Amino acid sequence: MTRLYASAGAIVVCADLQHPRMLLLEQIRTTGERQVVAPKGRIEPGESPLIAAAREVSEEAGLHDMRYVAYLGQEAYHFTDHDGTPAQKTVDWFLFATTDTNATPRQTEGFVAAQWHDLPDALTAASHASFHEYVRRADEIIAWRRSGPLDYSDTLSQTVWNFSRQANALLAKNPDAGVALCGSAARGDFIEGWSDLDLIAWGLEPASPPAIALRQLADEISHQAGIRISLHLAHPDRDGANGLERLHTMKLHAVLRRTHIDVPIVAGTRAASLPELPHTANLAADIGHLRDFAYQRQAATPTSGTDRIDRARRTLAVLSSAARQTALTVDAHGLLRLPDVVATLDHHWPDTEAARLLDDYDAYRRTGADDLIRAEQLANQVPSALEELHHLTAARDGRRTTIQAT
Incomplete structure (x- = not known):
């Protein structure tokens, strides 16, 4: 029987998008082994992973004012426990930002130093290679926000x-x-x-x-x-x-x-x-329904500025959801940020209208998504992009739905 452990931790960066240095802690373990790690620790009974990650940052680094930024995913690995029992450990990693860089390492747990690294240097300094993937994900999120620039909320x-x-x-x-x-x-x-x-x-x-x-x-x-x-x-x-x-x-x-x-x-x-759910049985049919929904949404006459924003927002959300669902059919473990989805679509179906429109929408979002005219211009292109996506997924499945656009 495999023994299960669940932990949570955080990549903590300075809140300055232009200089996003990352916190790493130097620890000397009871075995005498030296390691350089991010704050993390076991999830206590009754805690969610997010709450546990914040607590570990507070306990191990003495930092309390954390901005939640993003979830970076779950690391999982197997090992043999001290008594020879097979064990599995999961670590949920979060991205936090802080304006407080006065970290105080917890010496009672062997933490002897706290250092702030530029993200490329953090990849070299961190002791565990499996952690590098989460540093790279954090770097991509920060770079996306910096390119706007779009500060942390x-x-x-x-x-x-x-x-x-x-x-x-x-x-x-x-x-x-x-x-x-x-x-x-x-x-x-x-x-x-x-x-x-x-x-x-x-x-x-x-x-x-x-x-x-x-x-x-x-x-x-x-x-x-x-x-x-x-x-x-x-x-x-x-x-x-x-x-x-x-x-x-x-x-x-x-x-x-x-x-x-x-x-x-x-x-x-x-x-x-968590409950188990089956995968989508007929992706092409789902895309066809969403295409029709986009046509209906665009045909509606807004009665206020708020209605105009909501119509554009929901129409573009339909395209994003359909594209993500399509991307999942070819890469079930792929990431779902728009740049990742565009890359997946381009790899399997080069030069599609859907990918080009998503790329434009991603650029629009990075600037703050506050130009209503531009949002409506993008939303007007959604039904035809979904029409194309419907054809592509139907051809991939070897069938075509006959849902009528309205």
């Missing part, structure tokens, strides 16, 4: 911490329930005024008191922060019929399959108890 960070801590307490008596953060808030490309904070919850009956309390909490925090928060309860036995229901179902299927990759659990149970 204090509002997002405060909202995530606020929800995580309150929801964790709320779910304390529901051992099979949990909430995961997904979408741009998980990937590190959240944009204030444009992005939503998307959450997926599981292990709760929709009409149960904890589920109702969780929705009320999301609504209250959304109102306080001024960020749209979407909370969806997982129903593995339900499929959306069309439109937004279908979009939500596609997102849900992707989220629950990818928790270890780019969906962090922010409250409640660890990922071991």
Whole structure:
């Protein structure tokens, strides 16, 4: 029998996008071995990985004012425990930013020095090669925001911490329930005024008191922060019929399959108890439905500036979701930031309208996504890009759906 351990840690960087130095701790273990590591440690009972990562930074480095930026994924490895028992350890890695560089290493655990490194130097200094992948992911997120420039969102960070801590307490008596953060808030490309904070919850009956309390909490925090928060309860036995229901179902299927990759659990149970969901049975049909939804969305007449923004935002979100779902069919473990999705599409279907439009949309988002005319220009191109994507996925599957665009 394999013994299981679960830990969480953080890559902590200076909040200055132009000089994103990274914190590493030098530790001398009881065996006398010297190692250079990022703050991390075991997830305690009742903690979510996010809460555990913040606690470990506080305990091992003496830093308390952390901005949540992104989830970097889960590292997993096997080893033999001290008594000869086979063991597996997982480490959930987060990206935090701070304006406080006065780290104080915890000497009682053998930490003897705290050093701030430029990210390329951190790759050389860190003791464990498996950690390098998460440093590179952090570097890519920071570079994406720097190219805008698009500073880290204090509002997002405060909202995530606020929800995580309150929801964790709320779910304390529901051992099979949990909430995961997904979408741009998980990937590190959240944009204030444009992005939503998307959450997926599981292990709760929709009409149960904890589920109702969780929705009320999301609504209250959304109102306080001024960020749209979407909370969806997982129903593995339900499929959306069309439109937004279908979009939500596609997102849900992707989220629950990818928790270890780019969906962090922010409250409640660890990922071991997540429900299993089948892969999309007919990708081409799903893309066809989303294409029709985009046509319908674009045909609607907005009655206000807010309606115009919402129409463009949702239409572009449909394209992004369809492209991500397509990318997952050819690389189930690929990352889902738009540059990664564009690269996947280009590799398998060179020179597509969908990839070019996503690239343009990504550039638009990096500048802050505040030019409504440009957003509408991009959204107008979505239905034809989805038409192309529908043809490509249908040809790949050897079939074509006959859904009519409206």
